[in-house]
Each structure stands twice: as structure tokens, then as C-alpha cells.
Amino acid sequence: AQSVAQPEDQVNVAEGNPLTVKCTYSVSGNPYLFWYVQYPNRGLQFLLKYITGDNLVKGSYGFEAEFNKSQTSFHLKKPSALVSDSALYFCAVRDSPTGGGNKLTFGTGTQLKVEL
Amino acid sequence: DVKVTQSSRYLVKRTGEKVFLECVQDMDHENMFWYRQDPGLGLRLIYFSYDVKMKEKGDIPEGYSVSREKKERFSLILESASTNQTSMYLCASSGDRRTEAFFGQGTRLTVV
Numbered sequence: 001a002q003s004v005a006q007p008e009d010q011v012n013v014a015e016g017n018p019l020t021v022k023c024t025y026s027v028s029g030n031p032y033l034f035w036y037v038q039y040p041n042r043g044l045q046f047l048l049k050y051i052t053g054d055n056l057v058k059g060s061y062g063f064e065a066e067f068n069k070s071q072t073s074f075h076l077k078k079p080s081a082l083v084s085d086s087a088l089y090f091c092a093v094r095d096s097p098t099g100g101g102n103k104l105t106f107g108t109g110t111q112l113k114v115e116l
Numbered sequence: 117d118v119k120v121t122q123s124s125r126y127l128v129k130r131t132g133e134k135v136f137l138e139c140v141q142d143m144d145h146e147n148m149f150w151y152r153q154d155p156g157l158g159l160r161l162i163y164f165s166y167d168v169k170m171k172e173k174g175d176i177p178e179g180y181s182v183s184r185e186k187k188e189r190f191s192l193i194l195e196s197a198s199t200n201q202t203s204m205y206l207c208a209s210s211g212d213r214r215t216e217a218f219f220g221q222g223t224r225l226t227v228v
Contacts, residue, residue, distance in 0.1 A: 104208070
């Protein structure tokens with residue numbers, strides 16, 4: 001069964017510092033990986049995805065993520081955090097067709113708090 | 117803009133009632149999903165559908181059913197609502213596996 005783990009419930013970082021939100025996954029075949037963000041009282045918004053190709057993917061609002069197949073990780077990063085980045089972040093995985101199934105599985109979420 | 121519309125933002129129902137949550141998407145997406153979101157538990161998949169009249173159980177299907185009679189509409193049904201089904205329900209749709217899912221604004225359901 002596919003799964004996603006976000007080991008940190010909350011990440012605190014000072015504005016201007018780099019941030020990392022961790023994600024590891026498990027699938028049968030090759031993974032399709034996604035990051036979403038949720039602001040208070042809002043639906044989920046897509047940030048970026050890894051499907052194939054370059055392991056470093058860039059997305060919205062200056063975020064990027066690095067796919068590491070050997071460590072089965074897809075950590076979200078930003079070089080310089082903003083207070084407005086404070087939100088709930090979700091990692092998600094979908095298995096490739098060779099892995100079977102069509103589920104989209106989410107992690108438990110990481111609350112990012114950026115302070116002045 | 118892609119739009120996924122859920123019929124209600126807030127809903128209050130009584131224990132034992134049959135509850136329908138409706139979701140409509142306007143992008144001709146094959147795949148549609150229903151999740152519930154609870155603090156500390158993230159998004160848990162209830163059911164998903166990959167085509168009209170086709171459905172698959174997610175991770176927590178007990179107490180729920182779904183209906184997809186038309187491609188654009190995916191309904192979640194609580195056959196007999198219980199207080200432990202009080203939650204935020206999120207609908208999503210997507211094209212093929214490589215594409216991102218688009219989410220509705222959510223329905224906060226309270227069962228009293």
C-alpha cells in the first residue's frame with residue numbers, strides 16, 4: 001500500500017532563514033509526488049510536483065523540492081522564508097501505472113510558522 | 117480557472133440522518149476524490165472515482181457511499197450520520213496521474 005510520512009507536526013523558522021519541510025513516501029512503482037499548501041479556512045492549493053526528470057523541481061511562491069529516490073524523500077524547501085508562508089503544508093503521492101492503483105495519498109501535514 | 121464546487125460550506129445534521137455532499141468540477145476530469153480532514157490526521161481518502169459509475173474504496177470507506185452518474189459530479193453519501201463523522205470534507209478532481217488535483221473549498225459537517 002502506498003503511504004506518505006511527514007515526520008514533523010510543526011516547523012518554526014525565522015523570517016529570512018531557509019526552511020525545509022520533510023516528506024518521505026512508499027509506493028510500489030515510480031512515484032508521482034506533489035506538495036500542497038492550505039491557508040486558514042481555505043481549500044488546498046497546489047505548489048509543485050515531481051513526475052520525472054530533474055530531481056529539483058521549482059514551484060509557486062519561490063518554493064522548490066528535491067526528489068531523492070534512494071532515500072524515498074521529497075522535501076520542500078525555500079531559501080528565504082516569509083511570514084506569509086505560514087500555513088499547513090501537505091505532501092502527496094500517486095503511484096505510476098506500473099505500480100497499479102490510482103489513489104492520491106496525503107500525509108498528515110506540517111504546520112509551518114514563520115516568525116519575525 | 118479550474119473550478120471544483122462543493123454545494124455547502126457548512127452543514128449541521130442530526131444523528132441518523134442521510135446526508136448528501138455534492139461536488140461538481142468543470143474541467144472534464146476523469147478522476148474525482150472525497151477526503152475528510154481532521155486535525156493531526158491529515159487528509160484521509162474516503163472514496164475515489166476514475167470514470168462515470170466507477171468507484172474505488174479509499175482508506176476509510178466505512179459509513180460512506182458515493183455516486184458518480186455524470187462525469188462532472190461526484191456525491192458523497194452518509195447513510196446514517198453519526199457524531200464521529202463530524203469533520204471537514206474535501207472534494208478534488210484531477211486529470212491523469214501526472215496532473216495535480218484541484219480542490220473545492222470544503223464542507224464543514226457537524227453531526228449533533
